[in-house]
Amino acid sequence: MVYTIFVTMDLIGQIKHLVKKEIVLEWRSKYALNGILLYVVSTIFVCYLSFKQISPVTWNALFWIIMLFASVNAIAKSFAQENKARQLYYYSIADARAVILSKIIYNILLLLLLSLIALAFYTLVFNNLIGDPLFYLLSVLIGSISFASVFTMISGIASKAGNSGALMAILSFPVIIPLLMLLIRFSKNAMDGLDRSVSFDEIGVLAAINIIVVTVSLLLFPFLWRD
Numbered sequence: 426m427v428y429t430i431f432v433t434m435d436l437i438g439q440i441k442h443l444v445k446k447e448i449v450l451e452w453r454s455k456y457a458l459n460g461i462l463l464y465v466v467s468t469i470f471v472c473y474l475s476f477k478q479i480s481p482v483t484w485n486a487l488f489w490i491i492m493l494f495a496s497v498n499a500i501a502k503s504f505a506q507e508n509k510a511r512q513l514y515y516y517s518i519a520d521a522r523a524v525i526l527s528k529i530i531y532n533i534l535l536l537l538l539l540s541l542i543a544l545a546f547y548t549l550v551f552n553n554l555i556g557d558p559l560f561y562l563l564s565v566l567i568g569s570i571s572f573a574s575v576f577t578m579i580s581g582i583a584s585k586a587g588n589s590g591a592l593m594a595i596l597s598f599p600v601i602i603p604l605l606m607l608l609i610r611f612s613k614n615a616m617d618g619l620d621r622s623v624s625f626d627e628i629g630v631l632a633a634i635n636i637i638v639v640t641v642s643l644l645l646f647p648f649l650w651r652d
Contacts, residue, residue: 439519443527444534451535458535461499465491465543473550484553485613489568489605491547492540496572499539500532501593503577504584521647529577529639536569556618564612564624567631571608574635575600578642581649600638607631 451458468491479487544565548555555561575597583593611627 436520436523439523440527440530443519443523444531447527447531448534461495461539462542464498465495465539466546468494469543469547469550479551479553481553481616482613484551485616486609488544488547489609489612492543492565492568493572493601493605495539495543496536496569496576497593499535500573500576500580503528503532503580522643525577525581525642525646526639528581529574529642532573532577533570536573537566540565540569553616555616557615557621560621560624561612561615564608564615567611567628568608571604571631571635571638572601574638574642575604578638578645581642581646600634604631604634607634 472487472491476483544562576593579593579597579600582596607627607630611624611631614624614627
């Protein structure tokens with residue numbers, strides 16, 4: 426039991442240091458974050474110039490499409506920026522589980538920041554009323570966590586195949602499509618101001634998907650890491 430606690434505390438310490446490393450590296454360069462923010466803002470502005478006024482259904486679907494592609498651009502670099510020498514160094518000092526969990530946590534923080542900025546600008550530009558703003562915000566937060574966990578796992582797998590963008594798209598398609606449909610349905614209920622209990626099924630399924638994805642990442646990534 427003492428050994429188990431020691432391993433758990435050691436793993437948590439490694440995760441904290443690795444997350445801090447990711448944040449420091451991002452803060453020093455800022456190229457990726459600035460590029461993603463530019464992509465989101467410019468895409469929303471182009472949509473505004475093209476549509477001017479859109480229905481609530483289109484407003485909701487368009488927002489999630491923008492966030493989907495922004496998430497892909499943000500997370501695709503997770504393992505692509507790690508050269509073989511740096512990966513070997515991490516392999517010698519850190520647990521594989523700490524590496525994948527730190528990537529997931531960092532990408533969740535990144536997407537949460539990105540999605541909040543995107544939602545604020547999107548709401549300002551299109552000015553569409555949301556029936557239940559707090560519940561819609563919850564859907565955005567859950568969506569950010571879901572995108573981060575799924576794309577981080579897929580990025581880790583694709584990195585072992587030469588960072589193939591096509592492979593990442595193929596592997597993520599079976600997971601991301603039902604996930605996106607659930608998020609659109611959940612957020613649409615919040616937009617219409619429906620009773621919150623109506624969306625409990627969607628929340629439960631989204632939570633289950635996230636748990637499964639993180640569990641699979643913890644089981645699969647150590648084998649990929651050895652290669």
